[in-house]
Amino acid sequence: MGEVIVITSGKGGVGKTTTTANIGTALASMGYKVVMMDTDIGLRNLDVVLGLENRIVYDLVDVAQGNCRLRQALIKDKRFEHLVLLPAAQTKDKSAVSPEQMKELTEKLKEEYDYVIIDCPAGIEQGFKNAIAGAERAIVVTTPEVAAVRDADRIVGLLEAAELRNPQLVINRIRPDMVKKGDMMDINDMIDILAIELAGVVPEDEHIVVSTNRGEPAVLDANSLAGQAYRNIAKRITGEQVPLISLETSNGIMGKLRKLLGFKA
Amino acid sequence: MDLFGRVLGRGSERSKNVAKERLRLVLVHDRTSISPQLLEALKEDMLKVISNYMDIDRRGTEVTINSDDKSVALTANIPINKINRISI
Incomplete structure (x- = not known):
C-alpha cells in the first residue's frame, strides 16, 4: 500500500508545482513507483513542468466521470518507467470533481503506486478540499515572505481541522546572501512562527528557470543546488535521515544552509 | 534615513525584523479570528x-x-x- 502526499501552500506562485514535479521525479529516480496528480482543474501546469503536455488524451475529470479507465489517463514519464502523471482537466472547473471521488481515486492509485503526490491548487476553496480529501500526509510550501508564511499558517490550521496532522514545511526560494544581510527571514524565523517540522529548504536557483523552460525537473540536473535540495527532501520523505540544521555546530546561516542542503560543512 | 546611518549599518531596522514583526502581528489576528x-x-x-x-x-x-x-x-x-x- 502506497502513501498519499499532498503538496499545498495557500498562496499561489510559491512553487507547489515545481516541488511536486521534483519530489515525484526524485522518488522515481530512487526506484519507487510514483504517480503525480494535478488537481488544479482549469489551470493545469504540472504537465508542462514535466514536459508531458503533448501526450495528454484523458484527464482527472474523465476518470472521475467514468469517460475512461484510470489506466488510460495515466501518462508515462519520458525518463522513468515507473513515474506517471494524472493530468487535470483544462476546460472544466473545480466543481467537476468531488472530495469523495478524489478519495476513491487515491485509494485506487495507492494500491499500485508507492507514492501518490498531489499538486494542490492555490486557495482554500473546493480545489483545496478536493486535493486534501484523500491525502494522508501534507507538505506545505512557503517562501520567505510575510504573505506566503501567513497563508501557510492558515493552511496548517485547515489541514489540522481536516485531521491531516503534522504537516511538513518546505521553504522555497531562499537567498542565503539576503538572509546573511538581514534582509530575508531565515529558516528558524519561519519554523518558530509556524511551529511545524521542516522537510527541507530550497535555495533560489536559476537552474529552475532553465529546467522549467525545458520541461525537465531540476533533480535531474546534477549542477542544480535546488535539484540537490529536492533530492534530499525526497529522501526525507522516504524516512531516510538526511541531516537538518545543527545550530550548535553551524557557523552562520551559510553553514546552516549548506548543512541543510546536505553538503559537507 | 541618513546616509551616515546607512553606511554604518545603523539607524534603520533590518527588513527581516520588520517582516517578522509584521508577520507575528498578522498571525495573532488571523489565529484569533x-x-x-x-x-x-x-x-x-x-x-x-x-x-x-x-x-x-x-x-x-x-x-x-x-x-x-x-x-x-x-x-x-x-x-x-x-x-x-x-x-x-
Whole structure:
C-alpha cells in the first residue's frame, strides 16, 4: 500500500508545482513507483513542468466521470518507467470533481503506486478540499515572505481541522546572501512562527528557470543546488535521515544552509 | 534615513525584523479570528449557565475577543439585575 502526499501552500506562485514535479521525479529516480496528480482543474501546469503536455488524451475529470479507465489517463514519464502523471482537466472547473471521488481515486492509485503526490491548487476553496480529501500526509510550501508564511499558517490550521496532522514545511526560494544581510527571514524565523517540522529548504536557483523552460525537473540536473535540495527532501520523505540544521555546530546561516542542503560543512 | 546611518549599518531596522514583526502581528489576528456565529453560540451558552445563579440583563450583554500586540482575551460584560438567593 502506497502513501498519499499532498503538496499545498495557500498562496499561489510559491512553487507547489515545481516541488511536486521534483519530489515525484526524485522518488522515481530512487526506484519507487510514483504517480503525480494535478488537481488544479482549469489551470493545469504540472504537465508542462514535466514536459508531458503533448501526450495528454484523458484527464482527472474523465476518470472521475467514468469517460475512461484510470489506466488510460495515466501518462508515462519520458525518463522513468515507473513515474506517471494524472493530468487535470483544462476546460472544466473545480466543481467537476468531488472530495469523495478524489478519495476513491487515491485509494485506487495507492494500491499500485508507492507514492501518490498531489499538486494542490492555490486557495482554500473546493480545489483545496478536493486535493486534501484523500491525502494522508501534507507538505506545505512557503517562501520567505510575510504573505506566503501567513497563508501557510492558515493552511496548517485547515489541514489540522481536516485531521491531516503534522504537516511538513518546505521553504522555497531562499537567498542565503539576503538572509546573511538581514534582509530575508531565515529558516528558524519561519519554523518558530509556524511551529511545524521542516522537510527541507530550497535555495533560489536559476537552474529552475532553465529546467522549467525545458520541461525537465531540476533533480535531474546534477549542477542544480535546488535539484540537490529536492533530492534530499525526497529522501526525507522516504524516512531516510538526511541531516537538518545543527545550530550548535553551524557557523552562520551559510553553514546552516549548506548543512541543510546536505553538503559537507 | 541618513546616509551616515546607512553606511554604518545603523539607524534603520533590518527588513527581516520588520517582516517578522509584521508577520507575528498578522498571525495573532488571523489565529484569533472567530466567526460571529461561534461567538454568538458561546454567548448563549454562557448566559444559560450564569442565569442559573443570577438574574442578568441579556440584552445588555456583550461578549468580544480582544487582542493587542501581546495577548488575546475573551471579554464578557454582563450586567446583573439581581442576584438570586441560593442556598448552596
